[in-house]
Amino acid sequence: MKIRKAITSDIENILKTTRACASKMREQKIFQWNEHYPNYEAFKEDVDREELFVLESKEKIIGCITISTLKDDIYNEINWLTPDEKQIYLHRLAVHPDYQGQGCAQKLMSFAEDYALDNNFLSIRLDTFSKNIRNVNFYERRGYIRLGEVFFPKQSDHPFYCYELILKK
Template sequence: MNPSIRSAREGDAPQLVELYRRSYAENAKIGFPSSILDCDEGTIEQWIRNRTVFVATHDEEFIGAVQLIPRPEWELPEIGRLAVNPDWQEQGIGRTLLESAEEHVKSEGWGTVRLRTLSDHPFLEDWYRRCGYERVGVQRLDNRPYDAPILEKKL
């Protein structure tokens, strides 16, 4: 299944709120709460203005999203907030979004990209490793019951 991938627009905020809440609720159920569960349209609109946000659609339904987040402290962009509607998981949507973000990073002249994931998650870090990422560090999170492994990929 090949979804359509496009840049998000501010008018997409209501659908993105629903997508993010639904997608990240699955992680919360297994012990990985996220502040994104409290996101609202204003937050999403701000992300769209200040970051590169891609959405995956199928027949105009929002089925996934990913963001490129500026990280001056890393001197590299970060791929983040990858979300796939639970009804569409395990169909290659996440990989397609990840590859789209990587291609954009590469087209901007970057040779490396980073992302953060969830320590001890049952499959995320392994999935990113299969996508070519390697762990380069860990960010300690005081406000969460988990830490955030930092993964990197040469493009």
């Protein structure tokens, strides 16, 4: 398996992965992703900013993660642990259901954390759906601290928990 920067021609395969994830989550009564999100436009912006990475196995895209320096306005209501100076924000972490449970998400997160350390970021910030207990536990086991919640009206009536990990060299 390898991780590389995504290119525009990868987006359709990335969407196949995220749609498969959304379908699996719906089967589990987790209504985190829907027809509005994630979408082609979000991934295209990620590619244009060179912030989207894909995980490949045998040259097949099986996962993705966005590592961004842009702070979404919705995060302004959170009392973060570090000042807004040099953070990365993780978005759209996905592993195709056929490859879940094999350490792929761990690999993507370790890549993002190493990227942040190598580029002297102070912390990593992210959000995850409050009803996706598997994700909540995943981030908390990695040491991320829950700081508050935000709502994405086009996604769910339930909150998304915001997390931060302070990086130490």
